[in-house]
Amino acid sequence: MSTLRRAAVLGSPIAHSLSPALHRAAYADLGLEDWSYDRFEVDEAALPGFVQGLDSSWAGLSLTMPLKRAIIPLLDGISDTAASVEAVNTVVLTEDGRRLGDNTDIPGIVAALRERGVEKIESAAVLGAGATASSALAALAEICTGPVTAYVRSAARADEMRDWGGRLGVDVRIADWAEAEAALHAPLVIATTPAGATDALADAVPAVPGTLFDVLYEPWPTALAARWAEAGAGVVGGLDLLVHQAVLQVEQMTGQDAPLAVMRAAGEAALGGRTPGVSG
Structure with a gap:
């Protein structure tokens, strides 16, 4: 007799999350007819009650903002990867009742870059200094052999990035956001800023740029990504990251190999049928 298994993505706001489309597509392809994946609007105040109410039918949770740190005290353990950035985006509920946290964003970044042929680089630039x-x-700690320059808007953000660099073993160098055009000449540029923040840099894209990883997927392409592609260079987008981290979540929750191509197609279809809104 089959047993219902449940999973969901939690966050606030959550209405525009693509995670249900990705996970449900994976379940359908894998023949997991008794698995469901939903979304729940949950903020930090409501999180403890929600987690306490999980029963044995639950296999796992995906966490988005603002819950990636708030979930940690509610877990029985977290992976070294999650501990390295004090952020959990994946919870697996084991058969013996434990709640174990992981971070699939970091290996997701590495996998998305590897898919585009970026496996080792000598230096990189990061635009922004948020979560x-x-x-x-943390991903660059695995693939970058030299310095990483972070372009930030405030002294407080600069201190945070230096601290993260020290903890992760990355040689982080700080530059003011006003100098961000210089970032575009790095072999790898990772843009972690909100929508619109890098639009003014589009006209400064060099004739022969390296690789751009823009973590946004809505709206897409960003002005910077569009200009980068026009230059004939490699562009990795937020959907690539979302799919790769979701693949790892599906595998941890179900114990089966996840269908990357099927999940990507589902994400592309979901984006194609909606109006711009909050991503997650």
């Missing part, structure tokens, strides 16, 4: 930037630094 995604710390995951970018």
Whole structure:
């Protein structure tokens, strides 16, 4: 007799999350007819009650903002990867009742870059200094052999990036956002900023740029990504990251190999049928 298995993405806001489309497509392809994947609007105050109410039918959770740190005290353990950036985006509920946290954003970044042929680089630039930037630094710790220059808007953000660099073993150098055009000459540029923040840099894209990883997927392409592609250079987008991290989540929750191409197609179809809104 089959047993219903549940999973979901939690966050606030959550209405525009693509995660249900990706996970449901994976379940359908894998023949997991008794698996469901939903989305729940949950903020930090409501999170403990939600987690406490999970029963044995639950296989896992995906976490988006603002819950990636708030979830940690509610877990029985977290992976070294999650601990390295103090952020959990994946919770697996084991058969013996434990709640284990992981971070699939970091290996997702590495996998998305590897898919586009970027496996080792000598230096990189990071635009922005928020939560995604710390995951970018953790990924760069694996593939970058030299310095990473972070372009930031405030002294407080600069201190945070230096701290993350020290913890992750990355040689982080700080530059002011006003100098961000210089970032575009790096072999790899990772843009972690909100929509519109890099639009003014589009006209400064060099004739022969390296690789751009823009973590946004809506709206897409960004002005910077469009100009980068026009120059004939490699562009990795936020959907690439979302799909690769979701593949790892599906595999951890179900124990089966996830269908990357099927999940990507589902994400592209979902984006094609909606109006711009909050991503997650």
